[in-house]
Amino acid sequence: MLLSLSWLREFTPYEGAAEELGDRLTMLGLELEDILHPYDAISSIVVGYVAECALHPDSDHLHCCKVDAGQGQLLDIVCGAPNVAAGQKVPVALVGSRLPDGTVIKKAKLRGAPSFGMICSERELGLTEDHSGIMVLPDSAAVGARLVDVLELDREVLDISITPNRADCLSVLGLARETALAFNLPLNIPELPLRLDEEGPESIVPIDIEAPDLCRLYAGRVISRVKVAPSPMRVRHRLHAVGVRPISNIVDVTNYILFECGQPLHAFDLDRLRGGRIVVKTAREGEKFVTLDGQERVLSARDLCICDAERPVGLAGVMGGLNTEITADSRNVFLESAVFRPGTIRKTSRRLGLSSEASYRFERGIDQRRTVWALDRACALMAAFGGGVARRGLSIEEPRPFVPARIDFRPARADALLGVRLSPEFDEKTFAGMGCVVEKSGDVWRVEQPSWRPDLTREADLIEEVGRVHGLDAIPPVLPPVQLDLARAAEPESRYAFWLRLRRWGAGLGLNEAVNYSFVGHKDLDHLGLPVAGRISIMNPLSAEQDVLRTALAPGLLQDLRNNLAQGAQGLRLFELAHVFEADSASETTARETGMLGVLLYGARHDAAWPHAEADMDYADLKGVVEHLLHFLHLPAPVCRQAEAHPFLLPCVETLVEGRCIGRMGRVKPALAEAFHARKDVWLAELNLETLRELYDRAVARFTPLPVYPPVRRDITVMAGPELKVGQVLDHLAGLNLPLLEAAALVDCFEPQGGPGVEAGRNLTFRLTFRHAGRTLKDAEVDKEREKVAESLVKNLGVRV
Structure with a gap:
């Protein structure tokens, strides 16, 4: 999740450094991966004023401009953009500046005319793909000021890794809640009142949910008199900072709300919806459907589709269809906001290998109580961007209303599991900051789950929350006492x-x-x-x-x-x-x-x-x-x-x-x-x-006393054919039952190289260990015992020693 620090500050007044915020979120379980500076590459670009603009005497498309870049003198700059004109405020790359693509601006002559800089387009600045002409800035821009300051571009963007259970943090609003909770700050959601077209007729699109187990809520509004155009500069640049390509005012609003509130939206061209209705149902086995990326998808009976009266127009929660996409000719829009069963979206996305920002959020869970709120907020933004007017009437079906979990919480149990004493006031404040409703009654509290936290379902989840807000790193490491019960000493080990x-x-x-x-x-x-x-x-x-x-x-x-x-x-x-x-x-x-x-x-x-x-x-x-x-x-x-x-x-x-x-x-x-x-x-x-x-x-362990007297060892080499096994020799030595022979072990095996007159065989060397339990052995006794062993081997095994 990419979080713009300036966007976050619109929801909570955090004034600290990005590093401090990243460290605190990491300790709350939201790991900071990186801090990005998306517009550092254009930090040297300044605002210039085109004082004069004339055609190049030796070119039919170049212009010779005199530009005031705040340096006290006018700069000669040759520009080939068709829309450059005198009186404009424009971004200027001075000599020595480096553009995002690596180009270094140098003094130059273009067809004999000197040029001491470059007037830039949005694509050359890495802001958008627009290269139709230079970027024209508002008249309020101060000459000589840095472009990043004039446009209020997002200077710091945090790349935060979100765990699968924290779907609520896949938005600026969700991370603002965590920030406000961590730093004891207020949470303020900027209101965008929705103004409906009171003079026009009510417009409601009929909704039929044939798979109520897979679609919990489906809502939509109609926006008419749509004018598809580029979004305001601020919106385009904000989306670009979080890795989203701006498209148009209608589509950009859906992406803006997705990142701001975590609610995926989709806009249909209402005039291309056949029958003027929406049907939510599963696809037919083998049915084919072309998604917005132009790829034909073969659907299965487990895929949930958004359909009109005749055909699929969208893969629910994954991607819309090419047959109802918003184009420059669109005039009426049906804006969708829905809640689908996460498992259904996940299976469809994985099976088709089609992952989107929307499916990523639907797979993890959506705040159902804010679904309609996000829809109204998007309609208000579209109206504010000049993209149309919202018609009266809310199209909505909710077969499965959200029912919050009510969880019993015992403060004493939390203290026992965490190993730290937390005050009841801290617990209550933590739950209130999370959005929970708390009913205190004796030793057991009743805590109501907020709609944006589907992961809170049991007491252990609440204990984890108070623990992480307190700081798991602040809990002193104490080894638990280990008590061994002698009564269980004889039991088999685990x-x-x-x-x-x-x-x-x-x-x-x-x-x-x-x-x-x-x-x-x-x-x-x-x-x-x-x-x-x-x-x-x-x-x-x-x-x-x-x-x-x-x-x-x-x-x-x-x-x-x-x-x-x-x-x-x-x-x-x-x-x-x-x-x-x-x-x-x-x-x-x-x-x-x-x-x-x-x-x-x-x-x-x-x-x-x-x-x-x-x-x-x-x-x-x-x-x-x-x-x-x-x-x-x-x-x-x-x-x-x-x-x-x-x-x-x-x-x-x-x-x-x-x-x-x-x-x-x-x-x-x-x-x-x-x-x-x-x-x-x-x-x-x-x-x-x-x-x-x-x-x-x-097995039963038997103990024997350690020997007191030293052993005496003798080696004996047995020369035998290859058919004799070592085990036969060892078994024979063990069967002799000589009182002084304690052990025998093979220590070497030598096989002479074959040749004329050389008999094939092996030389096996065994080490014999002799010991007496009551006294030290003499060499003569040991030699005598060794001779007994040698005679027995020669006699019974037919070997030479």
Whole structure:
């Protein structure tokens, strides 16, 4: 919303700076985006007086003028405009001035005649598109004065972002109410009395509302003896300052009232309304209609139309029709002012891709009690601008009169929620400044909603209002007391607490958390070979890349990989906690949500430091992350087995805990990973958090005393063929049940390069940890135990050590 500061001051006597007003409105929830100075580019233009004007001796269209620009001498200026004449007051750009299009005025000679400036047209000044001749100023303009001062142009315009619930602030009047409330100023609405043509006959256009649920009020007046002409200079320049192109006195009034009062209006050429009546009804399916922009629109049965006796003449609340537009030949006008159901206007506007200033306001709600008032104000302006006379008679139908909400308000409840003590006098003054009617009765007040605040429907809304007027920034931040009930200490933690625990685990392990949209593209899921069955498509997607709910976390994590590689990352360790979605007709929402944990590893295992800079992460790193998670959750070590064919993982390993599958992990197929710019192996795991939570809730933590005596470690290397699995060796070591053998872990795997005479195989190095609970072990004891382990491996597994 563009707000002219000078326009605002016509409603409330605010004398402060634009920056101060912007700061205060921002704290009230109306954020200041920018402060514009629309006419700074012509601040150097001055008023000149054409003392003499003669034809150029060597041209049939140029004029040699002598102009008094307030510098004490007459300036020679050559002008090519056909309407320049002696005795005029005109805008003059002196030598050195810069015009809005970037042109710098210099001394020049035009066909031998010197020129020391330029007499400007409205288009050259950036005021309008009129370039038919120079701009002629009123005789009252002072010679030498700045043009922006003479025309009283809007010097400062605030660009304010309005939240969707504050439709009342989409006008100067609405923002004036907020300003008056914020600075304790009076609100004065300049009256424009409507003078009707008492001598002429009454003129009423019959109105038939066939869709009363979609049109709450429709009113109109007839203006006759219309003379379509340019609007007064002040109106044209004010509209230009807020980004509206002036058209004519009739159309400009509708735009002026829209920005001033927030009520969209539309003017029909009454002589082109067939049957002389208005019918408000929905369109026929497939009906075609040409709007004012010249585009043919195909309508649906859900679109609300304004029709005459035979055809549509306007898309209700969106745009009028070309068949009844105001032209230079229009002599009788029917001016419309209405209130439509917001949802209907919003759907039509979105479906047709046709947004207008009117639809933007209708979509959010209109002040129904000021609809007729705005209509009369517009008719008065048209008469004042010489655009015609208003005929007697108001055409109106109101199938759904406005009924204000009456809300119970408890001052004590407001203080408790806001955490600050507000006096009842402050609350009452705030509501009165908002336009509410307050009935105080004990501890519970009855507050009546004003017609321009459709967002006030419950007590929480009123509490928010007194809070923001008091200043949410003025409420001291105080942490609420947290009381832990020991009686509930043994209860399972909440879902939020469980996910928070996992987030802390991931961050503590050195992983970076990824937060992705729940929306992905069908093409992303197709690329990974994920099944089509069970997908939930988005009816109104933000883009083609976000047209379906994700069924796996992999698409988002792989997109994160692509983005990080594009930024020069060499290694990546990501985790994500999020939901995946699958269609489920048995669910209340027709969608089943499953919490998942995704882990992605890529690139260097260590930071770029000698001597490990070239070592890349592999399956062992991914498996270690999963095992660390299970240990963190007090769950037993997983059982890993090769899974059946997987859409995008090869190899793929299925992870089981206590016989239940908790997820899968493996390497993303290189052909698929290449599309995400991966040049190394991408390791990915997806774990089911619902299953993990069930296992976690059943887990019982058992405590054992910390060992007192130190461990002794020995390494043993097993040389075996490629068919021997590491798990077989570890299971065998665990089955030996040696009292001193505490643990065994794989620490290295070496595969010699094949060649003539070289037997294929692997060298697996395991680290054995020995410990005695009651004393320190001696080397001889440990060596003896190691030999037992070696003999058992050779005898039972057929390996060499």
